[in-house]
Amino acid sequence: MFSVIIYELKHFNHNESGNLCHQNLVPQLRLTLRGEINPITLFFHWFDHFLRVADGVGGWRDYGVDPSQFSGTLMRTCERLVKEGRFVPSNPIGILTTSYCELLQNKVPLLGSSTACIVVLDRTSHRLHTANLGDSGFLVVRGGEVVHRSDEQQHYFNTPFQLSIAPPEAEGVVLSDSPDAADSTSFDVQLGDIILTATDGLFDNMPDYMILQELKKLKNSNYESIQQTARSIAEQAHELAYDPNYMSPFAQFACDNGLNVRGGKPDDITVLLSIVAEYTD
């Protein structure tokens, strides 16, 4: 029986002046490790392990909308769906679709847009099922090499696929992709596989080989070392983001598209690091 030990990391925000401010993600993710509780008392449900990141599209700030509200609510809704068992592990797109529909059922008029990346580990079949919409993504690293990764979905440069709810007056103008447009993959995982899920803030600033270098330093699968590694990856990406001379993957991509830029890309960086380990009670 496998289990996934999930650690969530500091989510670096950058405000207008570019200063670093920490903001811890709500620790619910760690509670996703569930097991059977003594049946004499309260009853909980099994559910498979579940990772998710969503990146709020920043342009909404100009319209007076807090971009983190939409993505935050989307992910909390996904989590609720999973907690209540209203999902099929092999259909992560279904989780995304149902969650998006639930957002529309909220009395509060939510506005905003978000990318989404969902990774589900099915314990019984040892398979990982993923759904990715937009430019967040995941990497699966085995034996120091990347064995699986998500594809970025972009309409055009710096405009990723995104779920959105637009104000009525901007209905046709705002980009809104259907959850069905998400990329979905399924593959087997093994003991020791490292799954890294992150927003584009990481991938735009740190190429794969740097990430792999950091992951090599991971010695064992206990909480402290994984937290340390994830932290160092995020911090490093953050430093590179503000380096004006560094040829980041983002700058490279821009040059390939005819834009002459250098340097990192300041952005919110969220990194989730997990290891497939032996199941213990």
Added chain:
Amino acid sequence: MSPVFPMLTVLTMFYYICLRRRARTATRGEMMNSHRTIESNSRTSPLHAEVVQYAREVVDFSSHYGSENSMSYTMWNLAGVPNVFPSSGDFTQTAVFRTYGTWWDQCPSASLPFKRTPPNFQSQDYVELTFEQQVYPTAVHVLETYHPGAVIRILACSANPYSPIPPAEVRWEILWSERPTKVNASQARQFKPCIKQINFPTNLIRLEVNSSLLDYYTELDAVVLHGTKDKPVLSLKTSLIDMNDLEDDDYEEKDGCGMDSLNKKFSSTALREGPNNGYFDKLPYELIQLILNHLTLPDLCRLAQTCKLLNQHCCDPLQYIHLNLQPYWAKLNDTSLEFLQARCTLVQWLNLSWTGNRGFISVAGFSRFLKVCGSELVRLELSCSHFLNETCLEIISEMCPNLQDLNLSSCDKLPPQAFNHIAKLCGLRRLVLYRTKIEQTALLSILNFCSELQHLSLGSCIMIEDYDVIASMIGAKCKKLRTLDLWRCKNITENGIAELASGCPLLEELDLGWCPTLQSSTGCFARLARQLPNLQKLFLTANRSVCDTDIEELACNCTRLRQLDILGTRMVSPASLRKLLESCKDLCLLDVSFCSQIDNRAVLELNVSFPNVFIKKSFTQ
């Protein structure tokens, strides 16, 4: 040994035994006294471990605010651990019923109450929950997170829904019951009523609610059942014995029996009359009938057993013109219907809502009853009557040619083909299909043939494919329509609205809540306002495109407006609301919850200028 000794020994032993017995009696007597003073809270001995459970599943309910297949504001949120408690506010993760207050009783679609409804039956909605294990309940706690105070009755059932063997006998017992009372705060609370002890284990609990005193929708988060697996040791009834309580018990016990034993007695024995009955029989027949009109149904059945004269009166079909059996749903079964049959040949209004579930009423029993009693039937309430099937609807369509009012609200187990029979009831004036699985063709057929329709509810009818087609048919055929409920009709567009507005000018009430495909920019709301001057109630709940222009059109054209719900739009300003309130003098309900331009201060200001209007502004935190 002399023979005296054995005698002495026997005597002594005898005396000893007598003394011991007396002593035991005295002790028991003392024990009884001390138990009477024990309060109902402390009843289990420390040897019995208490089991605490959250609900496993919601198995039945009469209504909810949310969409089918959703987890926002739906009854299924009541199962499991709480999501919101102890926070207060209007949250998606709670269980919310469809209505609150008295607003639905005040609008044009409200129906008149049945006569002879017992005053202690005030339940408007219910929800049934199961738990994993059967226990002897010691407490039931309800976690309410918004506008608490709706729960008025808690019942326990002896049947185990998870047992593969069908139960021999299904009993419902009231654990707690109270009149609706006003709770002053709208904050979250853990409701812990004192429940009665019962002598059977249960894992099926039913809550009945009455929201008429609430200022807004009540929201429930979870239900906790405390109980013991073994029967409590104290077999004496240790709860404070309330005389009224016993009375109610008697009602419940004898209800079904009353009618049973009546028939038996009547057929077998000759009832004797006493010589002196106080000249009661000198009263005119009609006067006695009038007096008996004030009795509840069980009392009427009991009175019938007293003497021949009263038996004649109590069995007179004129006493059964209105027959409300909903308050007795826990006991009503085929046998009860059979015994009532003979007296119900003239029944015009029949309420079987909530009855017959879990095998209490069979299709055959219902059919038999309707064959005898259906000919004069004008109004038939069958809300949440899950025993109904296609045959039942066929019988209704054949046996009730005069039917004008049919309520099948929340009969979600009725198969779609059952609704085909309703089209035969051409005299229908009121039809409620809330939360049923009716399909498009059956509905179109009904609309085609039932041209007398004045009140139609299609709320949450999720199997209808294209509401524009439905609206078109309504506009073409139902010219007399006065009220229309299209709550959560997911795909109606401006085309449907146009057909409705031009085809049904008599419309007084229109519920378009949570219809996301309506866009104000198409001018559909403005058109509604201009073509429906008689509108008294308009719900545009959660339509994010409602804007100032629409409000102004309503202000100009719909001056009779009494209830308006524009929850959740960002595009309406306090200024246009002021115009509306100035123009519509009869407006009494205005829901501006989650309207971002209308903050609390704006509401306060409007309240000062228009003190007779209830302006509702819900909140999440």
